[in-house]
Amino acid sequence: xxxxxxxxxxxxxxxxxxxxxxxxxxxxxxxxxxxxxxxxxxxxxxxxxxxxxxxxxxxxxxxxxxxxxxxxxxxxxxxxxxxxxxxxxxxxxxxxxxxxxxxxxxxxxxxxxxxxxxxxxxxxxxxxxxxxxxxxxxxxxxxxxxxxxxxxxxxxxxxxxxxxxxxxxxxxxxxxxxxxxxxxxxxxxxxxxxxxxxxxxxxxxxxxxxxxxxxxxxxxxxxxxxxxxxxxxxxxxxxxxxxxxxxxxxxxxxxxxxxxxxxxxxxxxxxxxxxxxxxxxxxxxxxxxxxxxxxxxxxxxxxxxxxxxxxxxxxxxxxxxxxxxxxxxxx
Numbered sequence: 001x002x003x004x005x006x007x008x009x010x011x012x013x014x015x016x017x018x019x020x021x022x023x024x025x026x027x028x029x030x031x032x033x034x035x036x037x038x039x040x041x042x043x044x045x046x047x048x049x050x051x052x053x054x055x056x057x058x059x060x061x062x063x064x065x066x067x068x069x070x071x072x073x074x075x076x077x078x079x080x081x082x083x084x085x086x087x088x089x090x091x092x093x094x095x096x097x098x099x100x101x102x103x104x105x106x107x108x109x110x111x112x113x114x115x116x117x118x119x120x121x122x123x124x125x126x127x128x129x130x131x132x133x134x135x136x137x138x139x140x141x142x143x144x145x146x147x148x149x150x151x152x153x154x155x156x157x158x159x160x161x162x163x164x165x166x167x168x169x170x171x172x173x174x175x176x177x178x179x180x181x182x183x184x185x186x187x188x189x190x191x192x193x194x195x196x197x198x199x200x201x202x203x204x205x206x207x208x209x210x211x212x213x214x215x216x217x218x219x220x221x222x223x224x225x226x227x228x229x230x231x232x233x234x235x236x237x238x239x240x241x242x243x244x245x246x247x248x249x250x251x252x253x254x255x256x257x258x259x260x261x262x263x264x265x266x267x268x269x270x271x272x273x274x275x276x277x278x279x280x281x282x283x284x285x286x287x288x289x290x291x292x293x294x295x296x297x298x299x300x301x302x303x304x305x306x307x308x309x310x311x312x313x314x315x316x317x318x319x320x321x322x323x324x325x326x327x328x329x330x331x
Contacts, residue, residue: 004045013041063093064297065113066121066290067106071098073215073241074269075286079123079144082290090298092118101183101214103127114138118301121293122146126185140300142293146187152300152310154293156284158188158266161317162195163202165236165264165282168319170203173328174234174262180223180246181211182238189238192266196236208232213242220245221252228253233261233328240265240272240281247275247324258326268320277323284317 010017015034023030023038030038041047066083068076080096087094095117099106103126110120110127119140125132129148135141136151143153169177179196182189193209200207210226213219215238224246227235237243243265250257257263257277265272268283292313 004042004047006047008045009038009042009047012045013038062091063095063117064119064121064294064301065095065097065110065117067097067099067110067123067125069099069101069106069124069126070215071096073239074271075239075241075267076123077269078286079290082287082292083121083294084290085287086291086294087298092298094294099126101126103131103185107131110135119297121290121297123293124186124188126183140297142297142300144289144293147312150310152296152312154289154296154313154315156289156317157314158192158282158317159195159198161282161284161319162192163199164317164319166196166199166203166205168280168321168325169234169262169264170205172262172326174205175328176206176208176232177234177236178227178230178232179207179209179211180213180227180235180237180242181209182213182215182242184212186212186238192238211238213238215239215242217241217245217248220247221249224249224253227261228255234264234325235261236264238266240267240269240279243279243281243324244271244275247277247279251276257324259329262325264325268318272320273322280320280322280325282317282319284315289315 006017006020010020019030019034020038023035027035064087066080084094097109099109106127120135121142121144123144125143125146132148132151141151143151145155147153147155179193181193196207208230210230213223220242223242235246237246243263246263247257250261255261265279265281268281272279272281296311
């Protein structure tokens with residue numbers, strides 16, 4: 001037996017079906033008295049509006065998508081949690097998409113979702129700039145861990161953060177470092193390298209880049225071997241997963257951390273405090289990054305439309321000192 005329909009509500013309330021539809025999809029366009037009568041009749045009959053039908057009428061789905069480059073990376077856990085909580089507070093459903101570090105997969109998934117969502121939060125997107133602009137022309141877009149002048153974005157302040165990393169290493173007597181770079185098409189990898197170069201010049205250190213490496217523990221052995229061959233006393237890895245893989249390889253080769261080599265990561269994932277030694281890392285409040293990105297997206301997806309000037313939000317970082325960094329060993 002089928003439930004009550006919009007026609008049943010319209011008949012009992014003495015209004016047109018279009019009025020019932022507007023009462024649920026755009027209540028401000030219906031007079032208060034009529035709206036309350038429609039809601040009362042709907043409640044009495046047990047009628048619930050079809051969300052797909054509402055979306056067709058209003059053009060809004062109350063669904064947004066969050067696209068992450070690698071769902072297995074713990075870095076994204078707090079980003080997702082912050083975004084999901086903010087979406088839920090506004091009665092939006094969050095769809096999570098994992099694109100496995102692949103620009104092709106990311107593009108295909110985003111295009112498949114365009115007709116079904118009100119906008120996208122793209123975390124560490126690997127898409128080329130022109131593709132990002134194409135998506136933004138279809139739906140509102142907010143970037144996380146990436147910046148593009150004409151798109152809204154939320155990033156952690158890695159310029160200042162990298163300066164703190166270098167100053168910390170300099171205070172321990174290090175005079176050169178190796179940066180184990182992330183993926184070739186990673187905006188954040190390029191940003192960190194540029195910031196590290198500037199900071200080493202300011203502090204009288206030298207920096208060399210090795211890579212790119214896939215930001216996973218499994219790439220740690222190759223990255224560690226390259227760093228040892230370079231002869232640097234300090235290693236800065238693209239992220240904590242790569243840094244943890246480096247620590248494991250150094251232990252296998254009998255290289256002491258931090259007595260022989262100091263190691264620094266990025267992201268401050270929960271495992272950074274569990275490895276041996278604990279990993280010094282640059283982090284931040286990632287839940288806030290996800291929450292702010294979702295707020296920007298919901299504002300852009302609101303009926304009032306997208307703001308003319310796309311906001312660029314930069315949140316602070318925090319250098320968390322643990323046992324993986326220490327003074328340079330005496331010659």
